[in-house]
Amino acid sequence: MDLGLTGRWALVCAASKGLGLGCARALVAEGVNVVVNARGEAALLAAAAELRPINPLVEVRSVVADITTPEGRAAALEACPQVDILVNNAGGPPPGDFRQWQRSDWIAALDANMLTPIELIKATVDGMVERGFGRIVNITSGAVKAPIDVLGLSNGARSGLTGFVAGLARQPRLAARNVTVNNLLPGAFDTERLQKTMAAGAAKAGRPLESVRDQRRLGIPAQRFGNADEFGALCAFVCSSQAGYITGQNLLVDGGAYPGSF
Numbered sequence: 001m002d003l004g005l006t007g008r009w010a011l012v013c014a015a016s017k018g019l020g021l022g023c024a025r026a027l028v029a030e031g032v033n034v035v036v037n038a039r040g041e042a043a044l045l046a047a048a049a050e051l052r053p054i055n056p057l058v059e060v061r062s063v064v065a066d067i068t069t070p071e072g073r074a075a076a077l078e079a080c081p082q083v084d085i086l087v088n089n090a091g092g093p094p095p096g097d098f099r100q101w102q103r104s105d106w107i108a109a110l111d112a113n114m115l116t117p118i119e120l121i122k123a124t125v126d127g128m129v130e131r132g133f134g135r136i137v138n139i140t141s142g143a144v145k146a147p148i149d150v151l152g153l154s155n156g157a158r159s160g161l162t163g164f165v166a167g168l169a170r171q172p173r174l175a176a177r178n179v180t181v182n183n184l185l186p187g188a189f190d191t192e193r194l195q196k197t198m199a200a201g202a203a204k205a206g207r208p209l210e211s212v213r214d215q216r217r218l219g220i221p222a223q224r225f226g227n228a229d230e231f232g233a234l235c236a237f238v239c240s241s242q243a244g245y246i247t248g249q250n251l252l253v254d255g256g257a258y259p260g261s262f
């Protein structure tokens with residue numbers, strides 16, 4: 001299927017590794033020019049070097065910046081001639097017990113996982129409306145639908161974004177102008193973040209990493225972790241010209257892990 005995206009421009013945030021990079025790979029393969037962003041220069045340059053040969057016809061620009069800062073967002077936006085596609089992503093907040101969290105911990109989580117996406121949407125959505133095409137995809141978490149107790153900062157901040165998006169996406173000003181806003185909710189994906197989380201869990205419990213990994217994996221009906229390319233493929237479809245009638249949705253990608261009917 002031709003996704004009808006050739007020549008579009010995308011800003012893919014937090015994209016030197018993991019799910020963000022998976023989305024960038026899929027968009028580049030579909031002929032989308034991308035601006036990829038991350039904080040670490042070496043990993044970001046490596047990611048850009050990996051992206052370019054996927055499709056020599058597209059332009060790949062990289063912006064080293066912390067996307068949760070106003071300066072970082074300005075630099076990322078500046079590098080993108082026009083944002084047709086915005087993939088919002090950033091690192092997830094740390095796990096913990098809410099009794100230990102201070103106001104500053106909550107503000108950091110809200111900044112990264114709620115207010116940064118909202119600021120980037122604010123900066124780009126009106127241009128999308130004017131041009132009659134826009135795709136906004138927020139990478140959130142399966143924890144929005146099935147909260148995980150130790151991820152209270154994530155559950156809270158991402159639910160705030162989800163509520164905001166639910167209202168925004170349904171504004172006829174956007175939806176009737178072919179501008180969609182959707183959230184992708186990853187379950188367990190085999191990225192650096194998941195590997196680090198499992199290694200920390202194994203060390204804390206004094207258990208071998210392999211046994212912690214297997215226990216987690218076997219709790220998923222698919223009996224495996226997801227990979228960033230299958231996540232990216234869904235992102236590319238949600239951004240496609242065919243997906244203009246899909247908006248305001250929370251799409252779980254979790255190998256069947258969420259146990260409910262809806």
Ligand code: NAD
Pocket residue numbers: 013014015016017018019020037038039040065066067068089090091092093139140141142143186187188189190191192193194
């Ligand atoms: P990852 O650690 O593999 O990659 C994160 C990427 O974000 C890296 O490129 C990193 O450099 C970049 N990044 C982090 N903070 C940034 C910032 N402030 N500014 C710019 N770039 C930044 O993580 P991942 O597994 O790809 O996860 C992506 C998002 O999805 C995270 O918010 C994570 O919490 C969420 N998530 C992941 C999973 C999973 O299983 N992997 C599950 C649920 C939710």
